[in-house]
Amino acid sequence: MRKYAWILALMVAGLSLAASGKTPAPGYEVRRLVPGSPFHAVHGLRFDKNDTLYACSVVGQTIYKVDVKTGKVTPFIGPPDGQADDLAFAPDDGTVAWTSIEDGIFHLQTPGGPVRKLMEHQRGVNGVSFSVDGKRLFVSLVFFGDALYEVDRYGVKPPRKILENIGGLNGFELSKEGMIYGPLWFKGQLVRINPDTGEMHVVADGFGTPAAVKLDFKGSAYVADTGTREVIRVDLETGKKKVVAKFPSDLDNLAFDSKGRLYVSLSHLNAIDEVNVSTGEIREVVKPAILTSTAGLSLLSEGGHDTLYVGDVFGGVRVVNGDTGAVSDFKVNLVLPAFLPFNVTATPAHLVVVNQMPGIVNLIDRANSKVLGEWKGLQWPADALEGPDGSILVSETGTGSLLRLSGTGGSDRKAIVTGLDTPAGLAWAGPGAIFVSESHAGRVSRIDLKTGAKSTLAADLQTPEGIAVAPDGAVYVVEAAAKRVTRIDPKTGAKTTIADNLHIGLSYGPGLYRGIAVSANAIYINSDIENSIYKITPRR
Numbered sequence: 449m450r451k452y453a454w455i456l457a458l459m460v461a462g463l464s465l466a467a468s469g470k471t472p473a474p475g476y477e478v479r480r481l482v483p484g485s486p487f488h489a490v491h492g493l494r495f496d497k498n499d500t501l502y503a504c505s506v507v508g509q510t511i512y513k514v515d516v517k518t519g520k521v522t523p524f525i526g527p528p529d530g531q532a533d534d535l536a537f538a539p540d541d542g543t544v545a546w547t548s549i550e551d552g553i554f555h556l557q558t559p560g561g562p563v564r565k566l567m568e569h570q571r572g573v574n575g576v577s578f579s580v581d582g583k584r585l586f587v588s589l590v591f592f593g594d595a596l597y598e599v600d601r602y603g604v605k606p607p608r609k610i611l612e613n614i615g616g617l618n619g620f621e622l623s624k625e626g627m628i629y630g631p632l633w634f635k636g637q638l639v640r641i642n643p644d645t646g647e648m649h650v651v652a653d654g655f656g657t658p659a660a661v662k663l664d665f666k667g668s669a670y671v672a673d674t675g676t677r678e679v680i681r682v683d684l685e686t687g688k689k690k691v692v693a694k695f696p697s698d699l700d701n702l703a704f705d706s707k708g709r710l711y712v713s714l715s716h717l718n719a720i721d722e723v724n725v726s727t728g729e730i731r732e733v734v735k736p737a738i739l740t741s742t743a744g745l746s747l748l749s750e751g752g753h754d755t756l757y758v759g760d761v762f763g764g765v766r767v768v769n770g771d772t773g774a775v776s777d778f779k780v781n782l783v784l785p786a787f788l789p790f791n792v793t794a795t796p797a798h799l800v801v802v803n804q805m806p807g808i809v810n811l812i813d814r815a816n817s818k819v820l821g822e823w824k825g826l827q828w829p830a831d832a833l834e835g836p837d838g839s840i841l842v843s844e845t846g847t848g849s850l851l852r853l854s855g856t857g858g859s860d861r862k863a864i865v866t867g868l869d870t871p872a873g874l875a876w877a878g879p880g881a882i883f884v885s886e887s888h889a890g891r892v893s894r895i896d897l898k899t900g901a902k903s904t905l906a907a908d909l910q911t912p913e914g915i916a917v918a919p920d921g922a923v924y925v926v927e928a929a930a931k932r933v934t935r936i937d938p939k940t941g942a943k944t945t946i947a948d949n950l951h952i953g954l955s956y957g958p959g960l961y962r963g964i965a966v967s968a969n970a971i972y973i974n975s976d977i978e979n980s981i982y983k984i985t986p987r988r
Contacts, residue, residue: 477985478947481773484978485737486512486521487718488954489762492534492619492660493703493711496542501703501711503720504532506549507741507761509955511535514720516711519734527955529555529563534575534619534701538582543601545585547573550805554587556601566599567607575619575660579626586610586643588617590633598643611646614639619660619672619701629669629684631658638671638682652687655680660701662710670710670725672699679712679723693728695721697736715762716740718979738775739763742974742981744791744802744831744873744914744963754967756981757799758974759789765801768981770970780810780817790961791831800832800840804961809842809853823853823861830961831874833882841897843871843884850884850895865900868893872961873915875923877938885912885925892925892936906941909934911956914963914973926962926973928953933964933973933984947984951975 488508495501501514502524509527514520524530528551535546545556545566554567554576566585567573572592578585578601587607589595595612611617615637620630628641629651636655641648656675663669670692671680677699679692693712700715710723711733718737721730740763747756747770754770757778765778778799790804798820799812809832811821827846834840840853841864848868854860869889877883877894883905885892891907892915911929918924923936924946932948952962954976965972971984 479983480978480980481770481972481983482738482768482775482981484975484980485718485739486734487737488741488976488979489700489715490713490718490720490734491700491715492532492546493701493713493720494535494537495703495705496537496544497539499705499707501705501720502535502537502544503713504535504546504701506531506533507960509960511544511546514734516705516722516733519720519732521734525557525563533573536576536578536585538578538585538601539580540582543582545576545578545587545601547576547587549574549591552592554599556585556603564603566601566603567597575617575630577621577628579622580624584622584626584643586620586622586628588614588620588630590616590618596628596641596643610643611641611648614648617641618658619662621661621663623663624665629663630661631655631671633657633659636675638669638687640684651684652682652689654689659699662702662704664704664708664725670702670704672702672712674698674700679710681725692725693723693730695730716764718762737979739766739979739981742963742976742979743789743961744793745965745972745974745981746792746794746916746963747965747967747972748794748796749967749969752969754965754969754972755794756965756972757792757794758981759792759802759961759963761788761790765789765792765799770967770972770983773981778817780812780819790829791963793831793833795834798834800834802829802832802842804829809840811840821853821855826851830872833874833876835897841874841882843868843874845870845872850882852897864897865895865902872913873925873963875915875917877917883915883917883923885909885915887911887913887928892923904941905938906936906943909943911953913961916964916966918966919968924964924966924971926952926964928956928962928976933971946971950982951977951980953977 492504509531511525531548532546533549543558552571572589574590575588585601596610597607615635616633637653638651659674660672669682697714697716700713720734741761743759745758756768758766760766791802793800801810807826809823830843832842842851850864869886872887873885875883890909892905910927912925914926931950933946935944
């Protein structure tokens with residue numbers, strides 16, 4: 449078969465691949481190159497009064513039930529309402545409250561009742577806990593705010609601010625005496641807060657990055673220190689610390705069941721472990737995933753072999769062998785408040801990495817991982833390309849703009865064009881021009897980089913996101929809402945369905961992106977539902 453014959457063949461035949469793995473149309477093979485996982489990074493953990501464990505995911509926009517004996521994971525509240533960083537159950541009637549940190553909504557649901565919004569427009573809602581008797585409810589703001597509130601669970605009284613500028617009060621819990629014990633993320637401290645007076649006392653300090661605190665109600669607090677990757681027991685009277693267990697990855701949260709068994713969420717591994725607090729022995733409940741939360745991807749080809757670079761939002765930049773599916777880490781010499789790679793573009797010399805949630809784009813040397821440039825303060829960047837002059841082109845979803853970034857200090861930026869309707873994916877349209885997918889408008893546009901002039905290549909698409917140009921010049925786009933990959937003729941704009949019924953399109957929100965990469969050998973897409981990578985090739 450000639451070098452690009454398979455691409456021409458795909459032009460004349462559709463392809464159907466159901467999420468369950470049904471046989472695709474004759475002539476083509478669609479296979480899962482890298483297997484998936486149930487979570488999209490796992491965060492908050494809590495047991496209900498029946499000792500059922502629940503786990504939160506922000507990117508997955510879902511609260512899950514977890515069988516701690518078998519490790520089986522099933523959805524409890526799905527997208528979009530299920531976006532959760534932390535959750536808590538009222539001990540009296542099982543009412544559940546949870547924090548949608550990116551949407552800025554504090555949700556609550558009584559058993560069998562509707563989902564209600566106790567707070568809105570509070571991006572950063574984070575830790576949540578009921579008092580031991582269930583009569584009082586508290587929530588904190590972290591990362592996009594820094595405060596502690598008491599909230600009326602019935603929604604009659606307005607939220608009462610207790611403290612602000614605390615230092616990042618993350619996952620916390622209330623004692624039987626009604627005191628709040630929690631970690632200060634940015635100060636490395638465990639503190640006690642009186643919710644009536646706002647008085648705060650430091651119980652222990654010297655932690656790396658304490659992410660969550662849970663009480664054993666026997667005089668000790670257990671701290672998940674993601675900085676040191678340890679669970680640390682603290683005597684609440686003396687402040688004395690002891691390491692209980694050490695982990696291979698970042699810790700996010702903790703939960704005790706009614707029998708005193710401790711469970712830990714490992715967000716970067718999509719895993720949950722049980723810890724014996726007496727011996728430190730660790731048992732895997734939900735085993736580590738290969739990929740955590742796949743998003744944008746690109747590739748480099750050499751000698752007929754493809755190497756993929758994947759933005760794995762909570763797992764870092766990952767390198768995938770296009771032949772075998774083997775996955776390795778690309779170590780980045782970078783210190784950020786949060787390194788959450790949402791999209792990656794690879795060139796022979798560099799990687800351009802988009803961190804959407806913190807609004808950062810980095811230019812990284814592919815050979816030694818050195819950071820060559822950093823641009824902060826962007827508003828929901830989605831994709832980025834490196835130009836021949838060394839500047840960086842960015843689709844800024846939050847402002848509807850295509851930006852040009854230059855300089856190593858990160859301050860030089862210029863809008864090439866504004867007024868785009870939710871710009872997402874970018875791909876080169878030849879010298880001096882670029883294709884951009886406008887997801888809400890349902891079109892792919894061509895933009896002249898010198899004049900900013902815009903023309904439409906294809907319209908009537910269903911939430912186009914990832915976009916790539918094949919070696920023969922054809923444009924391939926992922927239509928997330930239609931769950932398909934479409935080929936667009938670059939001259940006429942004619943559209944051909946390449947694959948449909950794909951396992952993509954979980955929902956729309958932070959960290960979710962359906963990417964695509966095309967070589968002379970294959971088409972690659974990420975499944976945001978499974979956290980997997982699929983590969984489409986011709987049958988031989």
